[in-house]
Structures are given as C-alpha cells and as structure tokens.
Amino acid sequence: MNPNLKWKALFVLAVILLCIYGLVGLPDFPTSWLETRDNFSKRIKLGLDLQGGTHMVLQVQVQEAVSLHADQTADRLTKELRDNKNIRYEEIRKVDDTHVLVRGLAPGQSGAFRDVMSELFTEWDLSAASGEANGYLLTMKPSVVAAIQQQTIDQSEETIRRRIDALGLAEPVVQKQGRAANEILVQLPGEGDPTRAKGVIQAGGQLELRGVVDPTPYPSEAAALGAHNGVLPPDSELMRGKSEGTAGQPGGESWWLLQRTPIVTGRDLRSAGENRSTENPGYYEVHFSLSSAAAKRFGPFTEQNINRPMAIVLDHHVQSVATIQNRIEDSGRITGRFGQQEAHDLALVLRAGALPASIKYLEERTVGPSLGADSIRHGLQASIASLLVVMIFMVFYYRVSGVNAVVALILNLIILMAFLAYFGAVLTLPGIAGVILTIGMGVDTNVLVFERIREELRGGKAPVSAVAAGFKNAIRTIIDTHVTTIVSCLFLIALGSGPVRGFAVTLTIGLGANIVTGVLISRWIFDWHLARMPRQAELSI
Amino acid sequence: MEFFKQANLDWMGKAKYFVALSLTLLLLGGVSWYRKGGLRYGIDFKSGTQIYVRFAQPPSIEQIRKGLSEQGLGNSVIQKIADVANPNSNEVLIDIEQRGQGEESLDAGKTAVLKALNATFGTGDPSKQDLNAATPSALAEYLARRDPLGRGPAAGDAYTQLARRIAEFRDSNRNGILTNLDELKSVAGATDGAVSALRDGYYLGNFTIRKVEIVGPKVGAQLRRQAIFVTLYALAGMLVYIAFRFEWVYGAAAVLAVFHDVLITLGFFSLFNYEISLTVIAALLTLVGYSMNDTIVIFDRVRENTRLMRREPFAVIVNRSINQTLSRTILTSGLTFLTVLVLYVMGGQVLRSFSFALVVGIVVGTYSSFGIAAPLVVAWNNWRGRGAAAGTGSAAGNKARAGEAASGRLAAAGRR
Numbered sequence: 001m002n003p004n005l006k007w008k009a010l011f012v013l014a015v016i017l018l019c020i021y022g023l024v025g026l027p028d029f030p031t032s033w034l035e036t037r038d039n040f041s042k043r044i045k046l047g048l049d050l051q052g053g054t055h056m057v058l059q060v061q062v063q064e065a066v067s068l069h070a071d072q073t074a075d076r077l078t079k080e081l082r083d084n085k086n087i088r089y090e091e092i093r094k095v096d097d098t099h100v101l102v103r104g105l106a107p108g109q110s111g112a113f114r115d116v117m118s119e120l121f122t123e124w125d126l127s128a129a130s131g132e133a134n135g136y137l138l139t140m141k142p143s144v145v146a147a148i149q150q151q152t153i154d155q156s157e158e159t160i161r162r163r164i165d166a167l168g169l170a171e172p173v174v175q176k177q178g179r180a181a182n183e184i185l186v187q188l189p190g191e192g193d194p195t196r197a198k199g200v201i202q203a204g205g206q207l208e209l210r211g212v213v214d215p216t217p218y219p220s221e222a223a224a225l226g227a228h229n230g231v232l233p234p235d236s237e238l239m240r241g242k243s244e245g246t247a248g249q250p251g252g253e254s255w256w257l258l259q260r261t262p263i264v265t266g267r268d269l270r271s272a273g274e275n276r277s278t279e280n281p282g283y284y285e286v287h288f289s290l291s292s293a294a295a296k297r298f299g300p301f302t303e304q305n306i307n308r309p310m311a312i313v314l315d316h317h318v319q320s321v322a323t324i325q326n327r328i329e330d331s332g333r334i335t336g337r338f339g340q341q342e343a344h345d346l347a348l349v350l351r352a353g354a355l356p357a358s359i360k361y362l363e364e365r366t367v368g369p370s371l372g373a374d375s376i377r378h379g380l381q382a383s384i385a386s387l388l389v390v391m392i393f394m395v396f397y398y399r400v401s402g403v404n405a406v407v408a409l410i411l412n413l414i415i416l417m418a419f420l421a422y423f424g425a426v427l428t429l430p431g432i433a434g435v436i437l438t439i440g441m442g443v444d445t446n447v448l449v450f451e452r453i454r455e456e457l458r459g460g461k462a463p464v465s466a467v468a469a470g471f472k473n474a475i476r477t478i479i480d481t482h483v484t485t486i487v488s489c490l491f492l493i494a495l496g497s498g499p500v501r502g503f504a505v506t507l508t509i510g511l512g513a514n515i516v517t518g519v520l521i522s523r524w525i526f527d528w529h530l531a532r533m534p535r536q537a538e539l540s541i
Numbered sequence: 542m543e544f545f546k547q548a549n550l551d552w553m554g555k556a557k558y559f560v561a562l563s564l565t566l567l568l569l570g571g572v573s574w575y576r577k578g579g580l581r582y583g584i585d586f587k588s589g590t591q592i593y594v595r596f597a598q599p600p601s602i603e604q605i606r607k608g609l610s611e612q613g614l615g616n617s618v619i620q621k622i623a624d625v626a627n628p629n630s631n632e633v634l635i636d637i638e639q640r641g642q643g644e645e646s647l648d649a650g651k652t653a654v655l656k657a658l659n660a661t662f663g664t665g666d667p668s669k670q671d672l673n674a675a676t677p678s679a680l681a682e683y684l685a686r687r688d689p690l691g692r693g694p695a696a697g698d699a700y701t702q703l704a705r706r707i708a709e710f711r712d713s714n715r716n717g718i719l720t721n722l723d724e725l726k727s728v729a730g731a732t733d734g735a736v737s738a739l740r741d742g743y744y745l746g747n748f749t750i751r752k753v754e755i756v757g758p759k760v761g762a763q764l765r766r767q768a769i770f771v772t773l774y775a776l777a778g779m780l781v782y783i784a785f786r787f788e789w790v791y792g793a794a795a796v797l798a799v800f801h802d803v804l805i806t807l808g809f810f811s812l813f814n815y816e817i818s819l820t821v822i823a824a825l826l827t828l829v830g831y832s833m834n835d836t837i838v839i840f841d842r843v844r845e846n847t848r849l850m851r852r853e854p855f856a857v858i859v860n861r862s863i864n865q866t867l868s869r870t871i872l873t874s875g876l877t878f879l880t881v882l883v884l885y886v887m888g889g890q891v892l893r894s895f896s897f898a899l900v901v902g903i904v905v906g907t908y909s910s911f912g913i914a915a916p917l918v919v920a921w922n923n924w925r926g927r928g929a930a931a932g933t934g935s936a937a938g939n940k941a942r943a944g945e946a947a948s949g950r951l952a953a954a955g956r957r
Contacts, residue, residue, distance in 0.1 A: 049891070052712075057760065059759075191676075192676055193674075193676050198648075360647075361646065361647040361648070361755075361757070362647070362757040362759055362760050363647075363755065363756050363757055363760045364647060364648060364753070364754075364755040365752075365753065365754045365755070366752065366753040366754075367751075367752050368712075368717060368749065368750055368751045368752060369708065369709075369712040369717075370595075370711070370712040370713075370716055370717025370718075370749060370751060371593070371717070371751040371752050371891070372712075373709075373712050373713040374716065374889060375889055375891055377889075378887060378888050378889030378892075379888065379889070381887050382883055382884045382887040382888045382889075385883045385887055386879070386880035386883040386884065389876075389879050389880065389883060390876055390879070390880065393876060393879075397872075429889075429891055429892060430820050430823060430892070430895065433884060433888065433892055433895060433896070436880050436881070436883070436884050436888075437827065437877070437880070437881070437899075439880055440873075440876055440877035440878075440879070440880035440881065441831070441834075441873075441877055443873070443876050444834075444873040444876070444877070447869055447872045447873050447876070448838075448869055448873075451868050451869045451872070455865075476841070477837070477838055477841050480786065480834075480837050480838075480841065481833075481834040481837060481838065483782070484779060484782065484830045484833040484834060484837065485827065485830035485831060485833075485834065486830075487775070487778050487779060487782065487830065488775045488778075488779070488826040488827060488829055488830040489826075489827075489830070491771050491774055491775040491778065491826065492771060492775075492823055492826055495767055495770060495771045495774075496767075496771065496819070496823065499819070499820060500819050500820060500822070500823045503820070503823050503827075504823065507827070
C-alpha cells in the first residue's frame with residue numbers, strides 16, 4: 001500500500017481512539033454496557049432540559065443600595081453638622097436615590113459647610129438648590145453610583161453562590177448575566193422543585209440586635225406615636241414584628257420602639273447553626289456566635305443592660321424581644337417556632353451573609369425529571385432511526401461507495417460527540433436535533449461528491465481521475481453550503497441562550513467536522529479502495 | 542441505482558406553476574393568520590406561565606377549567622397535547638397570562654394552578670404527601686425518619702440511594718406517575734417494610750407536573766427583540782455573503798426566496814396551530830441557511846455553465862444547471878427531509894413545533910430554489926434585455942467582449 005496511505009490510516013485511527021477515550025474513558029475500561037453508559041453520561045454535560053432541573057434569572061435591585069447610601073449620607077451629614085461642627089440649618093433630607101437637600105443653612109456658615117463637604121463628603125457634588133435661598137443640593141457622583149451598583153451585584157452574586165453551595169446541590173451555576181442589566185443566572189440541575197432554593201436565595205438575611213427603647217408592643221404605629229406624644233425619642237425607630245400570644249393576650253402584629261443603631265449586625269457573626277429548642281420541644285432554634293471584635297461591644301452592652309429587653313431583628317422585622325439575664329460575651333439564640341428545615345435554612349442564610357439589595361425573579365423554568373428522561377429517550381430513538389434511514393439509503397443507492405459515506409458519517413458523529421465532551425459543551429434536546437440535522441446535512445457532502453463522480457464517469461473518465469475530479473469540483477460548493485448554515489448558527493450562538501445555543505453549537509461543530517470527514521476521510525477511503533482495485537475494474541458507485 | 546439519469550425538464554417554462562403554488566400557500570397561510578388573529582406565541586414571547594401536566598388517565602378539560610376558575614384563572618388556555626404523531630396522550634398544556642406587573646411574585650400563577658389541580662384532582666388526605674410529586678431528598682428524609690430497614694443511625698446513605706432509585710423508577714419507567722405502590726417492589730432495595738412505610742406517609746396523586754416555564758414581562762420583551770434581531774442580522778449576513786460570492790442580483794433573489802420560505806412556514810404554523818417559541822426561531826434560521834444551500838448550488842452551476850455555454854440564452858443555461866444538479870438536490874433534500882420527519886414523529890412533544898418547522902421548511906425551501914429564486918434571476922435578466930446573450934447581471938453589460946455583437950445576433954434568433 002502507498003506509504004502515504006498508511007500514515008493517513010494511522011492518523012484516522014488515532015483520531016478515533018482519542019474520541020472514544022473522550023467519550024467512554026479507555027484506561028478504566030468499562031466492563032459492561034451499563035458502565036459504558038454511565039461513563040458516557042458523565043462525560044457529556046447534559047442540559048437542564050435533559051437531566052431535569054431549574055433555571056432562574058434574578059434581578060438585583062441595585063437602586064436600593066444607592067438609595068441606602070443616600071440615606072446614610074444624610075444621617076452622617078446631620079451628625080457632622082449638628083454635633084461636630086455646630087453648623088445650623090433648617091432641614092436635611094433625602095430627595096431621591098441620588099440627591100440630598102440641605103435647606104436653610106445659617107447665613108455666614110456656608111464657608112464652614114463647604115469645608116465640611118470638601119473634606120468629608122467627597123463622593124458628592126455640591127450645587128446651589130434652585131428656588132431655595134441658602135439651600136444646597138448634594139448630587140452623588142455618577143462614578144460613585146456606578147461603583148455602588150457594581151459592588152452590589154458582585155456582593156449579591158457572591159452571597160447567593162454561598163447560599164446555594166451550602167444547600168449541597170449538585171453542580172449549581174451562579175453567574176452574572178447581561179452586561180448592564182444587573183441580572184444573575186442560577187441553574188440548579190436535578191432540582192425538580194425549586195421552592196426551597198428560591199426561599200434561601202431570596203431571604204434578606206439581615207440580622208440585627210438592637211436595644212429596646214420602649215418594651216411595650218403597640219398594636220399600630222399610631223398607637224406607638226401617641227404613647228410618646230407624637231414625637232419619637234432621638235435615635236429611635238419604630239419596627240414591626242409578630243408578638244407571641246401571652247396569657248390573656250392574643251399574638252399578632254405589633255410595633256416596638258427600638259434603638260436606631262444596632263449593637264451587633266449579621267456581619268459580626270462568626271458562625272450560626274440550628275439546634276432543638278429546649279423551651280419549645282418539637283421546634284428548633286438558631287444559635288450564633290460573634291466575632292471577637294463584636295464580642296468586645298456586646299459584652300459591655302449586655303452587662304450594662306441587665307434586666308432590660310433586647311430585640312432580635314431579622315430583615316427589618318422584630319423576631320423576638322428578650323430580657324438580658326446576664327452578661328453575654330459572644331453568643332445568642334434566635335427563638336421562634338422554627339421547623340427543622342426552616343431553622344437550618346435560616347442558619348445557612350446567616351452564615352452566608354446578608355443580601356445588599358433585594359432581588360426579583362424575572363424568569364423561572366423547571367423541567368421535571370420524568371420529562372428529562374423522556375426527552376433523552378426520544379432524542380436517542382430519533383437519532384438512531386434517522387441514522388439507520390440514511391445508512392440504508394446510501395448503501396442502496398451508491399452501493400460500495402455508499403459504505404464509504406456511512407463510515408464517514410459515523411466518524412463525523414463520533415468526532416462531534418467527542419468535541420462536546422472535551423470542551424464541556426452542554427448537550428440539550430435541540431442539540432440532539434442538531435445532531436440529527438448533521439446527519440441529514442452531512443450526507444449532502446457525500447452526495448455532492450458522488451453525483452459529481454458519477455457525472456465524470458459518464459463523461460468517460462477513468463475511476464481514479466473521476467474521483468479526483470469529483471472531489472475537486474465539489475469542494476467549493478460543499479464549503480459554500482456549509483458556511484451559510486454555520487453563519488446562521490453563529491448568530492444563534494451569539495444572541496441565543498440555553499437550548500437554542502446548544503442546538504447552534506452542535507450543528508456548527510457537526511458541520512465543521514463534516515467538512516473534514518466528508519472531504520478528507522472520504523477521499524482517503526476512496527484512495528485506499530482504488531489502490532486495492534484491479535486496474536480495469538469499475539468503481540462501485 | 543440512479544433516479545435521475547438524464548433529467549431534461551424545462552424548469553423556467555414551468556416556473557409559473559411553482560409561483561402559483563406559492564401564492565396559494567401564502568394565501569392559505571394569510572387567511573388562517575387573519576382568522577385566528579395572528580400566530581400562537583409561546584411563553585418566550587408572550588410572557589406568562591406555561592405548565593405541562595401529565596395525568597394518570599385522560600383528563601377532562603372542563604374539569605380542569607372549572608378548577609382553574611375557582612382560583613381566578615378562568616381565562617387560561619388549556620390545550621390537550623395531541624397531534625399527528627401523538628394522538629392519545631394524557632398530557633395538557635396550561636397557559637396563564639402574566640398577572641399584573643406589580644409586586645406579585647413571578648410564580649403566583651404556578652402556585653395558583655397547583656392549588657387548583659390539587660383541589661380538583663387530588664385524591665389524598667391532607668396528612669399524606671403526594672408520592673408522584675416528591676423529590677428524592679424529601680423521600681430520603683422521610684425514609685430515614687421511619688427507618689423501615691431497621692438500620693438506625695448506621696443506615697448511612699442507604700436511604701438516599703433507595704430514594705434515588707425509587708424516583709428514577711417512577712420517572713424513567715413510569716413516565717412520572719405511579720399508579721400502584723406495589724410496583725415499587727421491583728426496585729432494588731425496596732422491601733415490603735419500606736413500601737408499607739411509604740404507604741403510611743404518601744398517597745399517589747393523579748397527575749405530575751412535567752415542566753413549568755415562567756417568563757416575566759421584561760424577559761418576554763427582551764426575547765422578542767432578540768428573536769427579531771437575530772433573524773434580521775442573519776438574513777443581512779447571508780445577503781452580504783452571497784453578494785460577495787455572486788452578483789448582487791443573485792443575493793437579492795436568494796433572500797427573497799428565503800423570505801418566501803419563512804412566510805409560508807409561518808402560514809403553516811398558523812394553519813396547524815403550532816406554537817412559536819425560541820426553538821422554532823432557531824429552526825427557521827436553520828432552514829434559512831438550508832434554503833440558501835440549495836439556491837447556492839444552482840447558482841454555482843449557473844455561473845460555471847455561463848462560462849462554458851456562452852452562446853446559449855440565459856434561461857436555457859439556468860434550465861441546464863437545474864437539470865444537472867437535480868439529482869443532488871432531490872437526494873439531499875429528500876434525505877434531510879426523511880431525518881427531520883423521523884424527528885417529528887419520534888422526537889417527543891418538546892421538539893414537535895421545532896421539527897414541524899423543519900419538515901415544512903425543507904420542502905418549501907427546496908422547491909423555492911428552482912421555482913422562485915432561479916426564475917427571479919431569469920426574469921431580471923430578461924427585463925434588463927440581456928436574456929438572449931450570456932449574461933450574469935450588470936457586469937456583462939459593461940464588459941465589451943469581442944464577438945459579443947455576433948453572439949447577440951445569433952442568440953436573438955433563438956430568443957424564447
């Protein structure tokens with residue numbers, strides 16, 4: 001045999017082995033059909049529509065973080081002007097997410113005011129407030145706004161990922177999506193019911209321990225205000241919560257007056273876990289421990305406030321109000337009638353950290369496992385059936401050369417699947433359809449060449465030159481036709497997502513591989529066959 | 542074996558039949574579109590909730606609708622899944638419109654539908670859970686608590702494995718619905734004790750949710766925009782590519798033919814009531830690429846033959862080219878058609894709209910190459926008065942070829 005041909009044959013063999021290794025793993029050679037199938041399914045990443053699972057798109061409400069920053073700035077400015085610099089003004093208030101208004105600045109103090117601004121509040125631009133004498137408008141710098149938004153997204157993504165990881169699901173995906181859209185994509189393979197995961201993701205997780213100004217729970221905001229003559233004491237805040245029923249009084253929604261500044265927040269937690277409740281058997285509670293820095297604050301606080309109440313606030317809701325019995329350094333309990341999973345999830349959320357802004361769900365798609373299994377079965381059946389149909393036809397119509405086409409086609413499919421396995425591309429149900437289309441379109445290559453060869457043979461050429469002319473003339477058309485389909489697939493890859501992208505990727509790789517197998521490999525097989533044929537024999541095509 | 546040994550048909554002469562066929566199909570599609578008020582858009586574009594439910598027995602649509610009305614969802618679209626390839630199924634698609642834009646959570650629709658289904662079809666008593674809706678982890682937790690194998694804390698993940706096998710049996714072998722707990726006995730590790738433990742805590746619901754898709758309004762709008770952009774860009778890209786490889790007139794003819802293919806396919810969608818989703822858009826784009834294939838093959842031959850057959854009238858050249866490539870065209874289209882037909886029949890419910898688009902599209906796309914695109918180019922050449930001489934569009938007019946005048950006179954005698 002032509003030595004060149006030998007190298008080509010070896011090359012093809014090497015490629016085949018490489019592919020098979022990628023698909024079923026040679027070294028740990030599978031000993032049974034079941035093992036082969038398992039290996040195969042481990043190597044090819046299945047999309048959510050084939051293995052079942054949930055796909056969600058969340059949007060982080062970054063404006064909340066910006067708004068919060070404005071709030072905090074208004075607070076700091078108040079403190080600074082009033083307490084530290086003794087600058088008099090009529091009102092400081094937040095106008096909207098990015099603007100704070102200072103009204104009625106005492107005349108003659110504007111210089112001092114401007115100094116404070118340029119020294120301590122560099123994130124803000126100062127301008128005269130229109131329509132207000134002695135009024136100033138603070139505008140958050142756009143770069144600062146952008147920075148806050150970016151940081152909020154990053155932190156949200158990080159927190160959500162920690163929470164999902166703690167749930168112990170198989171191979172979840174959490175990643176940012178969309179350039180300016182503040183969206184996060186979450187994929188939970190195998191999760192047929194995302195309710196629990198959604199609860200964990202969406203939980204605010206903001207824990208605060210605050211001193212209580214007035215221990216009486218009021219039935220409404222108005223009642224609380226009334227009890228204090230319409231004016232709340234300085235540095236206090238009204239907060240809502242559920243109070244447990246005590247003897248003689250039913251539980252329900254109540255309002256408490258708490259200190260504005262928390263002693264301890266979720267950021268100070270070192271760890272949290274759930275345990276059975278001793279007071280309420282059958283229920284669970286969450287215990288937590290504080291970092292040493294927080295303990296240094298918490299210890300003295302509890303010591304100074306023995307026999308006084310303290311409130312545990314979760315996501316701006318009063319969870320419970322308890323009396324401090326003795327000095328506590330660094331631990332605490334959150335009680336409430338929690339079920340085991342509830343307590344577990346709450347501890348999980350506390351450990352992962354609070355979300356800097358709330359999130360909204362934009363999209364949710366769940367494929368149940370039974371549909372996934374069904375889809376795989378249908379996809380496989382359809383693939384095998386279409387392959388058989390094509391194979392039978394090719395052999396019938398082109399005789400021995402048809403076998404050539406079949407071999408090239410099978411090689412094409414093997415290379416396609418191996419590509420998917422090696423590059424970790426995800427196989428979706430439309431992806432399987434892409435494989436089937438590859439079969440149908442791929443055989444086009446062979447048909448083009450064979451028809452050309454037949455034409456040349458009819459024109460009187462000898463087999464060897466007919467084959468050469470056939471391939472030469474057909475190549476240009478083959479490339480043209482493949483390129484147009486690949487171009488539309490490239491658009492789909494760029495602008496599509498999920499299953500649609502899976503389809504486009506599969507078809508692109510399939511057609512790309514087809515050019516190699518249909519042109520190169522097919523040619524080599526012909527050369528090998530022609531070399532073995534006696535000189536005068538007819539080419540079976 | 543050879544089907545088309547020496548085809549010699551007058552395609553350009555018969556072009557009017559193809560055009561008539563196309564116009565008829567377009568009209569049919571248009572009328573259907575008008576009468577049904579547009580196409581059926583899938584959740585991807587409409588926004589809302591779509592739930593795919595499978596029942597143990599064929600369900601009564603009226604019953605479902607009644608149950609949904611009680612939850613305030615009387616306007617939902619309920620459709621039994623049944624078509625040529627899948628005539629008797631116990632499956633239903635429930636479509637709920639997006640309820641309001643505001644603070645209501647995205648899955649409010651899904652929760653309401655579940656409540657309605659449980660109320661209408663739930664057989665169970667409230668103390669038990671539905672085994673057909675249980676996740677493997679919930680099952681494992683329950684079994685571990687009941688401990689029917691008596692292993693105590695040493696059970697390890699024996700129960701996790703058992704729960705997983707039970708779920709797999711239910712999903713892969715029974716399509717998601719178990720009708721009799723005794724069927725579980727065939728699962729490895731499911732002892733009688735385990736089965737009766739399950740019987741104590743679970744009932745067998747009459748339905749299972751196979752798929753839920755909830756698309757918020759913002760995402761729906763985004764996807765609509767995306768679909769339109771992708772299609773326009775792809776068409777533009779192809780126009781550029783073809784204009785680059787051939788004359789621009791060929792590009793325009795090819796794009797028009799492809800446009801015609803898409804319109805007819807959409808008409809069929811309206812006629813047969815199939816849903817347009819993102820995967821259908823993917824199918825349409827694929828068939829755009831595929832229809833271009835056929836057209837390019839013919840144009841390639843025309844270009845080659847134009848060089849070889851300078852003296853012939855353009856229409857004759859085109860006829861000859863089509864005849865020469867007929868074998869190849871019918872064969873490959875036939876083969877591809879067979880494969881997508883297999884996909885349509887055997888590919889399962891999820892891909893049905895997708896494969897339908899391809900089935901129709903391939904047929905239409907094939908005949909549009911020689912029935913629409915080629916005649917368009919010939920008509921253009923005729924209109925420009927170059928039908929007689931060998932011409933490939935505007936370039937020929939500018940090049941003064943020696944003997945052009947002579948061949949022009951000769952050809953004039955043979956002008957069609």
